[in-house]
Amino acid sequence: TKPVTITSLQAMRDRGEKITMLTAYDASFASLMDMCGVEMLLIGDSLGMVCQGHDSTLPVTIEDVAYHTASVARGARTAFVMSDMPFGSYATREDAYRNAVKLVQAGAKMVKIEGGAWLVDTVRFLSERAIPVMAHLGLTPQFVHQFGGYKVQGKSTEAAEQMIKDARALQEAGAAQLLLEAIPASLGKAVTEAVSIPTIGIGAGPDCSGQVLVMHDFIDVFPGKKARFVKNFMQGQDSIEGAVRAYIREVKDGTFPAPEHCF
Numbered sequence: 001t002k003p004v005t006i007t008s009l010q011a012m013r014d015r016g017e018k019i020t021m022l023t024a025y026d027a028s029f030a031s032l033m034d035m036c037g038v039e040m041l042l043i044g045d046s047l048g049m050v051c052q053g054h055d056s057t058l059p060v061t062i063e064d065v066a067y068h069t070a071s072v073a074r075g076a077r078t079a080f081v082m083s084d085m086p087f088g089s090y091a092t093r094e095d096a097y098r099n100a101v102k103l104v105q106a107g108a109k110m111v112k113i114e115g116g117a118w119l120v121d122t123v124r125f126l127s128e129r130a131i132p133v134m135a136h137l138g139l140t141p142q143f144v145h146q147f148g149g150y151k152v153q154g155k156s157t158e159a160a161e162q163m164i165k166d167a168r169a170l171q172e173a174g175a176a177q178l179l180l181e182a183i184p185a186s187l188g189k190a191v192t193e194a195v196s197i198p199t200i201g202i203g204a205g206p207d208c209s210g211q212v213l214v215m216h217d218f219i220d221v222f223p224g225k226k227a228r229f230v231k232n233f234m235q236g237q238d239s240i241e242g243a244v245r246a247y248i249r250e251v252k253d254g255t256f257p258a259p260e261h262c263f
């Protein structure tokens with residue numbers, strides 16, 4: 001199998017084939033997911049919660065993400081490995097570039113940053129310097145204190161219109177992909193139709209170009225509260241491999257996410 005690239009992912013989006021993504025933090029799980037055919041592996045700053053036991057993603061450092069990125073990259077063969085820029089690592093475009101380089105050197109082929117149009121400059125700066133960028137819109141967990149909790153975003157007409165504008169501006173600036181989290185399914189569809197780059201959704205409805213779940217959620221080992229968009233794919237399976245394959249199947253054929261996982 002050929003390695004998954006930014007171009008092959010764009011081609012999947014263009015022909016309407018759903019993209020599958022999972023988070024991964026170590027080489028063994030990365031290798032299993034890769035073998036099953038998951039196209040994208042994200043070293044999420046969710047590692048602060050699922051690996052480190054913090055109650056938010058804010059304590060995660062660039063060194064933490066780089067460490068897990070190197071582990072995942074060693075386990076992956078064909079999957080596209082990408083990493084989150086953690087809180088505080090991309091306040092300026094120069095900071096963003098210096099820190100993104102650490103993740104790319106650890107094995108990431110794209111970096112993800114949280115925010116809307118204010119990131120346009122940063123997205124352009126990184127893209128022009130050879131670092132593909134995914135922009136994360138909607139419920140951006142690094143904004144937990146600004147939002148006053150983990151709340152569904154984009155519910156008002158104004159917020160929805162702003163998100164569509166932000167998405168277009170980020171694409172214009174060179175963003176390779178968008179991540180849409182916890183927004184109404186109708187808005188997930190509208191943003192996806194407003195851009196020509198892939199959109200990967202988590203709690204953003206079935207019409208995104210692809211879906212992502214946090215590993216510890218989809219195999220039901222995360223002890224915390226479960227979000228509406230989470231599905232336990234161990235149900236009906238007797239191995240984690242079975243759960244990964246069920247996830248891929250259900251994303252590809254459109255059975256996941258079902259209405260009960262959407263806003």
Ligand code: KIV
Pocket residue numbers: 023042043044045046047084179202212213214
């Ligand atoms: O950190 C993470 O795992 C993420 C995904 C939920 C998209 O950002």
Ligand code: NA
Pocket residue numbers: 044045046057084141
């Ligand atoms: Na994240």
